[in-house]
Amino acid sequence: MRRFATPLGIFILLVVLLGVGLTLDPRRVPSPLIGKPIPAFELSTVRDPEQRFSQDDLSGRVSLLNVWATWCIPCREEHPVLVGIARRGEAVLYGLNYKDDLNEARAWLDKLGDPYEMSGFDRDGRAGIDLGVYGVPETFIIDAEGKILYKHIGPINDKIWREDLYPLVQQAEEKLK
Amino acid sequence: MIPELGHFALILALLTAIAQSLFPVLGALKRAPALSSAAVPAARAQFAFCLLAFACLTAAFLMQDFSVRYVATNSNSALPVYYRFSAVWGAHEGSLLLWALILSGWTVAVTLFSRNLPDLFRVRVIAVMGAISVGFYLFMLLTSNPFERLLPPALEGNDLNPLLQDFGLIVHPPMLYMGYVGLAVPFSFAVAALMGGRLDPAWTRWTRPWTVIAWVFLTVGITLGSWWAYYELGWGGWWFWDPVENASFMPWLMATALIHSLAVSEQRGAFKAWTVLLAIFAFSLSLLGTFLVRSGVLVSVHAFATDPARGVFILAFLGIVVGSALVLFAVRGQAVSGGGRFEFFSRETLLLINNVLLVVASASVLLGTLYPLILDAMGLGKISVGPPYFNSVFVPLVLVLLAVLGVGPLTRWKHDHSRRLVTLLRWPLIVSILAGAAFALTSEGDGRAQIFAGLVFAAWVVATTALGIARRLKRRTAPMAGLFRLPRGFAGMTIAHLGAAVMVVGITLTTAMSTEKDLRLAPGDSYSIAGYDFRFVGVGEAMGPNYRAERGHIEVARNGKTFASMYPEKRHYINSSAPMTEAAIDAGFTRDLYAALGEELGDGAWAVRIYHKPFIRWIWLGGLLMALGGVLAVSDRRYRIAIRHERGRSGRDLEAGALAEG
Numbered sequence A: 001m002r003r004f005a006t007p008l009g010i011f012i013l014l015v016v017l018l019g020v021g022l023t024l025d026p027r028r029v030p031s032p033l034i035g036k037p038i039p040a041f042e043l044s045t046v047r048d049p050e051q052r053f054s055q056d057d058l059s060g061r062v063s064l065l066n067v068w069a070t071w072c073i074p075c076r077e078e079h080p081v082l083v084g085i086a087r088r089g090e091a092v093l094y095g096l097n098y099k100d101d102l103n104e105a106r107a108w109l110d111k112l113g114d115p116y117e118m119s120g121f122d123r124d125g126r127a128g129i130d131l132g133v134y135g136v137p138e139t140f141i142i143d144a145e146g147k148i149l150y151k152h153i154g155p156i157n158d159k160i161w162r163e164d165l166y167p168l169v170q171q172a173e174e175k176l177k
Numbered sequence B: 001m002i003p004e005l006g007h008f009a010l011i012l013a014l015l016t017a018i019a020q021s022l023f024p025v026l027g028a029l030k031r032a033p034a035l036s037s038a039a040v041p042a043a044r045a046q047f048a049f050c051l052l053a054f055a056c057l058t059a060a061f062l063m064q065d066f067s068v069r070y071v072a073t074n075s076n077s078a079l080p081v082y083y084r085f086s087a088v089w090g091a092h093e094g095s096l097l098l099w100a101l102i103l104s105g106w107t108v109a110v111t112l113f114s115r116n117l118p119d120l121f122r123v124r125v126i127a128v129m130g131a132i133s134v135g136f137y138l139f140m141l142l143t144s145n146p147f148e149r150l151l152p153p154a155l156e157g158n159d160l161n162p163l164l165q166d167f168g169l170i171v172h173p174p175m176l177y178m179g180y181v182g183l184a185v186p187f188s189f190a191v192a193a194l195m196g197g198r199l200d201p202a203w204t205r206w207t208r209p210w211t212v213i214a215w216v217f218l219t220v221g222i223t224l225g226s227w228w229a230y231y232e233l234g235w236g237g238w239w240f241w242d243p244v245e246n247a248s249f250m251p252w253l254m255a256t257a258l259i260h261s262l263a264v265s266e267q268r269g270a271f272k273a274w275t276v277l278l279a280i281f282a283f284s285l286s287l288l289g290t291f292l293v294r295s296g297v298l299v300s301v302h303a304f305a306t307d308p309a310r311g312v313f314i315l316a317f318l319g320i321v322v323g324s325a326l327v328l329f330a331v332r333g334q335a336v337s338g339g340g341r342f343e344f345f346s347r348e349t350l351l352l353i354n355n356v357l358l359v360v361a362s363a364s365v366l367l368g369t370l371y372p373l374i375l376d377a378m379g380l381g382k383i384s385v386g387p388p389y390f391n392s393v394f395v396p397l398v399l400v401l402l403a404v405l406g407v408g409p410l411t412r413w414k415h416d417h418s419r420r421l422v423t424l425l426r427w428p429l430i431v432s433i434l435a436g437a438a439f440a441l442t443s444e445g446d447g448r449a450q451i452f453a454g455l456v457f458a459a460w461v462v463a464t465t466a467l468g469i470a471r472r473l474k475r476r477t478a479p480m481a482g483l484f485r486l487p488r489g490f491a492g493m494t495i496a497h498l499g500a501a502v503m504v505v506g507i508t509l510t511t512a513m514s515t516e517k518d519l520r521l522a523p524g525d526s527y528s529i530a531g532y533d534f535r536f537v538g539v540g541e542a543m544g545p546n547y548r549a550e551r552g553h554i555e556v557a558r559n560g561k562t563f564a565s566m567y568p569e570k571r572h573y574i575n576s577s578a579p580m581t582e583a584a585i586d587a588g589f590t591r592d593l594y595a596a597l598g599e600e601l602g603d604g605a606w607a608v609r610i611y612h613k614p615f616i617r618w619i620w621l622g623g624l625l626m627a628l629g630g631v632l633a634v635s636d637r638r639y640r641i642a643i644r645h646e647r648g649r650s651g652r653d654l655e656a657g658a659l660a661e662g
Helices: A002-022 A073-087 A102-112 A126-130 A158-176 B002-030 B033-037 B039-062 B069-074 B081-087 B092-113 B119-143 B167-182 B184-196 B201-232 B243-268 B272-295 B308-336 B347-377 B387-410 B418-442 B448-474 B479-483 B488-513 B617-634 B637-649 B652-661
Strands: A042-044 A052-054 A063-068 A092-098 A119-122 A138-142 A148-153 B515-521 B526-529 B532-543 B547-558 B561-566 B569-573 B580-582 B584-586 B591-602 B605-614
Touching: A002 B272, A002 B308, A002 B347, A063 A073, A073 A092, A073 A102, A073 A158, A092 A126, A102 A119, A119 A126, A138 A158, A148 A158, B002 B033, B002 B039, B002 B092, B002 B119, B033 B039, B033 B119, B039 B069, B039 B081, B039 B092, B039 B119, B069 B092, B081 B167, B092 B119, B092 B167, B092 B184, B119 B184, B119 B308, B167 B184, B167 B201, B167 B243, B167 B272, B184 B201, B184 B272, B184 B308, B201 B243, B201 B272, B201 B617, B201 B637, B243 B272, B243 B347, B272 B308, B272 B347, B347 B387, B387 B418, B387 B448, B387 B488, B418 B448, B448 B479, B448 B488, B488 B605, B488 B617, B515 B526, B526 B605, B532 B591, B532 B605, B547 B584, B547 B591, B547 B605, B561 B584, B561 B591, B580 B591
Parallel strands: A042 A119, A063 A092, A092 A119
Antiparallel strands: A042 A052, A063 A138, A138 A148, B515 B605, B526 B532, B532 B547, B547 B561, B547 B569, B569 B580, B584 B591, B591 B605
16 A cells, blocks of 8 residues: 555645745846846947946946836836836936837837936847846846845836835945945 | 626536536435436536536627626737637636636547446546536636626727737647646546546556547647747747646656556556556646646746736645545555566566656656756745756657667567567667668768767667568558558557657757857848858838738848748737747748848848758657557547447446446
């Protein structure tokens, strides 16, 4: 009889494993870049093809780097939240416009508001590859030394901002003082 | 009104399914066989109600009823009519309804074609299938009701996922579900046999055709899925070891093992407990696949709609169905085990090796699919297991399997002599090594070792199969005429095995010899790969019913002669965010040319991907041959006789049998 019960035993283990699996969120993929300096890039910006935007712009103060695109529907949902953050002066925001159309990107910012100091124009997504962009939108918190503190995948809403991201930004700013 | 009718029909289907599974239990308790037999009409009524529900949902799609949430999320007034039909199963809720409909369809098929089964056994099978149906109806009604209303109604629908607006997706899911759900039949047969504690040769003769039919559907479904991924995802790959693909592949491997093990049980009465276990495993893996796809525990390119709350339900359902079957196996397995004895050198041994390899292959796919989950559950971090793992585990297993495949059919049952086999197999071995070497020498590049290995094994299967046919025909006076008079069972096996060889050739040559180029092309630019000259004419605008597209134009020439125009597209569907790549393919028996449009790079130049894929069609051709083999095997005389026999008896002895049992 014991021999015939082996499959049952294995199956019970499997069910327990799957049960634990259900409690986990597969979308939380930590970035291997956390704690590392932001990879080097140099891009023109959405507003001005002559202007340069590089990793150096991101050091000196705590900032957010938000990856966005006009074809990304969740970005549209997220955008007012970003505008609010910038308006309240809660954080310095930079954008990385990912695999997008320049004219549409400009129209987007004109219409919906521009919360970014600058938005790099990453037409072919090369800077995005270096940053390990997993899906749009994504947001990186970068400290004053240009190191990546945190990466958020998916749109930011008010709750996520207040409970998860803003405290991290404040902590990093505290350290600076 | 129609959606409410559908909802009501679904509830009635649930109630009749409950009746279907409970009548036999009541009948057994009250010792009233007539009560048990009521499961049969209940099963048919359940099918009718489920069909009505399905028709209602289809009607809601055809009439563009955007007050139904499911329709509003998965359709659009611009959606062409033929896609409105397939949109019914385009997402979670409708897929489940299709599942349930197919399951009840299989149940009705069992009630129709199983009149020669002992009544007690027959109602048990129907009861088990009813219990599975109950689970699916509850799942739908509690967590995923397709008829849920949307208030206020949407003015316009969200549109069907553009990936699914394609011919492949009209036929692929129903085929796959026919296979998945069809495995519920051998599962129920196995559970019914365990309940009765008896498993005789008749059991395997009933189970075998059902298993083969389910397997045929699964084979066609997976083949179609691979073909769809190839042309629709725009990556030019044909298999990605994606969790969802694995979810369909695992039951296929298990069902393949089951078919072979059933052969041993039918012919020799051996491996009986093992066969029962495989029947349980095959369907369990179908259910597990559903769990993986629908619960969101794994991220996958296919995960269109996932929801953890549903995951809990499916896991509980999986636990109950598979758990109780395995408990039954633990208690009763002993009773059905035992059987014919055989010696080491015998066909039984080779089929046992076949089974072990297929089960190990299936387990290694399961491990690879669940490994990220295991690490995550133990807090060891997130990783993803990619093709390198699967290929390095899978390829050696398949090669050994092919080697055994060549020997098995030429070996005698019960006992054989190693010397006879060596003499017999000497020539096929030499022929296959020569064939592999010849092809590897004429090809160029680093893929030679790969090509040699792949082709030797494929040629080995072909050579040994041909030898098998020759030996069969030698006994006949007119060999050519005899070719068409071979028993269908043998012919089916032969064709399926040749299909495996064809597929191996396709996989080997595509993998080793494909050329892929990512290019920047301005209008007028040309590029050559593998002797084909691709000239980029330019990109224009095109309009579809519910999308606009940039359409590239590429002329293909060989030796200066233009023979094909390719029009790869980049589509922007009205209600969808990301652009869709529609590859252009010039298909051929020995090679595919494949072009996909990337991004615009300015100055009229575009990023263009161009592939040359030798023999890729052979992969799917192999799959279809395997399926054809299955169809032939099912039409074998011995099963037809069984059916004719039962037609003659028909319904009257249902009562007679019931009386006899009472």
